[in-house]
Amino acid sequence: MTPKRVMVLGGWAPSLIKFRGPLLAAMVARGHQVFAMAAQADPATVEELRRLGVSFTELPLERASADPLQDARLFAELVRRFRATRPDTVLAYTVKPVVYGCLAARAAGVPHRAAMLTGLGYAFAEPTNWKHRAVGQVARGLLKASLAGCQTVLLQNPDDRDELLRRGLLARRSQVVVTRGSGVDLTHYARAPLPDGPPRFLFVGRLLAEKGIREYVELARQLRVTHPQARFGVVGWIDENPGSVRASELAQWIEEGVIEYAGALTDVRPALARAHVLVLPSYREGTPRSVLEAMSMGRAVITTDAPGCRETVVHDESGLVVPVRDAAALVAAGRRLLDTPGLLPRLAEAGQQRARALYDAAAVAAHVLDSLQL
Numbered sequence: 001m002t003p004k005r006v007m008v009l010g011g012w013a014p015s016l017i018k019f020r021g022p023l024l025a026a027m028v029a030r031g032h033q034v035f036a037m038a039a040q041a042d043p044a045t046v047e048e049l050r051r052l053g054v055s056f057t058e059l060p061l062e063r064a065s066a067d068p069l070q071d072a073r074l075f076a077e078l079v080r081r082f083r084a085t086r087p088d089t090v091l092a093y094t095v096k097p098v099v100y101g102c103l104a105a106r107a108a109g110v111p112h113r114a115a116m117l118t119g120l121g122y123a124f125a126e127p128t129n130w131k132h133r134a135v136g137q138v139a140r141g142l143l144k145a146s147l148a149g150c151q152t153v154l155l156q157n158p159d160d161r162d163e164l165l166r167r168g169l170l171a172r173r174s175q176v177v178v179t180r181g182s183g184v185d186l187t188h189y190a191r192a193p194l195p196d197g198p199p200r201f202l203f204v205g206r207l208l209a210e211k212g213i214r215e216y217v218e219l220a221r222q223l224r225v226t227h228p229q230a231r232f233g234v235v236g237w238i239d240e241n242p243g244s245v246r247a248s249e250l251a252q253w254i255e256e257g258v259i260e261y262a263g264a265l266t267d268v269r270p271a272l273a274r275a276h277v278l279v280l281p282s283y284r285e286g287t288p289r290s291v292l293e294a295m296s297m298g299r300a301v302i303t304t305d306a307p308g309c310r311e312t313v314v315h316d317e318s319g320l321v322v323p324v325r326d327a328a329a330l331v332a333a334g335r336r337l338l339d340t341p342g343l344l345p346r347l348a349e350a351g352q353q354r355a356r357a358l359y360d361a362a363a364v365a366a367h368v369l370d371s372l373q374l
Contacts, residue, residue, distance in 0.1 A: 001030065001031075001374075003030075003031040003032050003033065004032050004033070004087075004088040004089060004374060005032070005033045005035070005085070005086065005087045005088050005089075006027055006032045006033070006034050006035070006087060006088065006089045006090075006091065006374060007035045007036070007037065007082070007085060007087035007089070007090045007091070007105075007110075008020060008023075008024065008027075008034065008035070008036045008037075008054075008091050008092075008093075009036070009037050009038070009059070009078075009090060009091070009092040009093070009097045009101040010036070010037075010038040010092075010093055010094060010097055011038060011039060011061060011093075011094045011096055011097050012038055012039060012040055013038040013039060013040050013041035013042065013045045013046075013056075013058070014040070014042065014045050015038065015094075016036050016038055016045065016049060016054075016056075017045055017048050017049065019093075019118070019182050019289065020093070020182070021048075021052070021185075022182075022183065022185060022361040022362055022364070022365045023182070023364075023365040023368055023369070024036065024049070024052055024054050025052055025365075026362070026365040026366060026369055027369065027374060028052060028053040028054065030369065030374060032374060033055075034053065034054045034055070035054070035055045035056075035057075035085055035087065036049060036054050036055070036056045036057075037056070037057050037058070037059040037081070038056075038058070038059055038061070038097075039058065039059050039060070039061040039062070040058075041056065041058045057081070059074075059077075059078075060073070060074060060077060061074055061096065061097070061100075071100065074100050075100050075103065075104050078100060078101060078104035078105075078108075079104045079107050079108045082104060082105055082108035082110055083108045083109075087105075087110055088110070088111055088112060089110070089111070089112040089113075089114065089372060089374065090102065090105040090110045090112070090113050090114065091114045091115075091116060091372065092105075092113075092114070092115055092116065093115075093116035093117070093118060093154075094116075094117070094118055095117065095120075095139065095143065098115040098116070098117060098143065098146055098147075099139070099142045099143055099145075099146045100146075102114075102115050102146040102147070102149055102150050103142075103145065103146050103149065105149075106149040112151055112152075112372070112373075113149055113150045113151060113152075114150060114151065114152040114153070114154065114372055115146065115147055115150045115152070115153050115154065116154040116368075117153070117154070117155055117156070117160060117286065118156055118181075118182070118286035118287075119156070119160070119284065119285055119286035119308065120160055120163060120164075120284065120286075140167065140169060143169055144168070144169045147164075147169060147170055147171065147175070148171045150175060151175065152175060152177060152371060152372055153170065153175045153176050153177070154176075154177050154178075154179055154368060154371065155176055155177070155178050155179070155286070156178070156179055156180075156181045156182075156285075156286035156287040156308060157178065157285075157286065157287060157307055157308045157311055158178055158311075159307030159308065160286065160307060160308070161173075161176050161178055163307075164176075177368075177371040179364055179367055179368055179371075180287065180311075180358055180359055180364050180367075181286060181287025181288075181289065181292065181308075181359065181364065182287070182289065182361065182364060183292070183359050183360055183361030183362070183363065183364030183365065184289070184292035184293055184295075184296045184355060184359050184360070184361055185296075185361045186296050186355065186356060186360055186361070188269075189269065189272075189292075189293045189296035189297050190296075190297065191296070191297060191298045191352055192269075192272070192273045192297050192298060193298075194276055194298070194299075194344075194345060194348060195273065195274055195275075195276070198229040198230060198231055199227070199229070199230045199231070199276050199277070199337075199338055199344075200230070200231045200232075200233060200274055200275045200276050200277070201219070201220070201223075201230065201231070201232045201233065201275065201276070201277045201278075201279050201334065202232075202233045202234075202235065202271060202272065202274075202275035202277065202278050202279065202294075202299075203216045203232075203233070203234045203235070203236065203278075203279050203280070204235045204236060204268055204271070204272075204278065204280075204290040204293075204294075205235075205236050205280065205282075205288075205290055206236055206237060206238075206239040206241065206244065207234075207236050207237060207238050207239065207244055207245045207250065208239060208241055208243045208244050208245070209243045209244075209245065210243050210282065210283040210284065211236075211280070211281075211282050211283075212280065212281025212282050212283065212304065212324075212325075212330075213234075213236075213245060213281075214245070214327075215281040215325065215326075215327045215330050216232075216234075216279055216281055216330070217253055217258055217259060218327040218330070218331065219232070219279065219281075219327065219330045219331050219334050220232035220258045220259055221256075221258050222331045223331060223334050223335060223338070224258065226335065227335075227338050230338065231260060232258065232259050232260065233259065233260045233261075233262060233271060233274075233275065234259045234260070234261050234262065235262045235263070235264070235265050235268055235271050236263075236264060237263065237264035238250065268290075268293065269293075269297070272293065272294055272297050272299060273297065275294075275299060276299065276300065276344060276348075277299060277300045277301070277302060277334075277337060277344065278290060278291060278294030278299050278300070278301050278302075279301075279302045279303075279330070279334070280301070280302075280303045280304070280309065281302075281303070281304050281322070281324075281327075281330050282303065282304055282306055282308075282309055282324075283304070283306055283324050283325065284306050284307050284308060284309075285306065285307065285308030285309050286308050287308050287311065287312065288303070288308060288309055288312060291303055291309070291312045291313070291319075292312065292355060292359050294351075295312070295313075295318070295319075295351035295352055295354060295355035295359070296352065296355040296356075296359070297352070298348050298349065298351070298352040299348055299351070300319065300320075300337060300344045300345075300347040300348045300351065301313050301318075301319035301320070301347070301351055302319065302320045302321075302322065302330065302333050302334065302337070303319060303320075303321060303322075304321065304322055304323065304324045305321050305322065305323055305324060306324045309321075313351060313354070314350075314354070317347075317350055318347060318350040318351040318353075318354045319347055319351055320333045320336070320337070320347070
């Protein structure tokens with residue numbers, strides 16, 4: 001295969017390593033010249049990209065901004081950079097880089113444009129007010145225009161594909177390639193023995209309502225009454241997303257003692273090693289990385305029958321699946337794990353085997369590159 005110049009465009013620079021690292025490494029290994037752009041770079045990320053053989057430049061992108069003038073400047077800057085770099089392929093991931101990156105790549109004459117949507121996010125959530133509804137309509141219109149100019153659209157679950165087709169946002173079904181998320185690095189998230197001591201539940205993710213953080217807190221609140229020895233950890237941060245919990249609400253949970261809050265961790269492996277169960281009561285995902293990481297490390301998982309989540313585990317075989325937004329069902333699942341001898345280690349073992357069989361990041365990266373003809 002002829003080596004190509006490939007530009008990978010993301011919204012947050014550390015995600016290039018955390019989520020796209022195996023994919024970037026596979027591109028370089030196949031002999032391609034790889035460039036990357038994203039916002040909020042830090043020296044460690046830049047150095048790690050350099051070590052991988054990826055050329056990086058920072059991008060002036062505000063992920064949560066809805067300022068049309070700022071977005072217009074971003075579009076113009078992307079066109080200028082694409083014309084200067086002359087990539088053969090642009091791969092953009094997450095909604096805002098996809099919208100402006102793929103539109104700019106088309107305007108700059110990039111031969112192959114590919115979009116990777118790791119979830120449909122705020123623009124597709126049920127609107128909570130008129131502003132949310134208006135922002136969603138604009139975002140979906142821009143996304144439709146962007147995807148129309150892409151040869152390939154990478155999605156992480158069939159529900160997202162069906163949703164985009166139903167809304168008429170995809171030009172043709174043949175554009176779509178469904179992957180198993182981004183996979184998980186099975187060596188980095190190596191299996192760890194279940195710890196001794198009281199049972200520990202863990203939530204990992206942004207503290208957003210749609211991630212199910214409030215249902216998780218209700219799980220903790222109720223189970224602490226019947227199982228006072230159990231512990232409930234939270235790893236994550238308050239996001240700039242409008243759906244994020246308030247700082248005062250988080251402070252109340254901590255003061256109440258219902259959760260043990262670890263903040264945002266650059267490495268979640270120690271927290272997962274101390275836990276027995278990963279809980280993700282999300283309303284919608286692409287493919288949840290926290291679930292894959294927990295499975296890879298041999299942790300039982302409770303998640304929801306939501307797009308993206310329902311594909312990761314098989315109910316009662318490699319995890320427990322509960323209805324979306326159903327705190328009572330979540331509590332019942334947690335209580336069942338605590339009260340049924342042998343269930344937790346059985347689910348943990350089956351989940352680890354499932355991660356190895358289906359979600360190896362190297363295999364997922366190879367599938368993506370083959371789909372992009374790279």
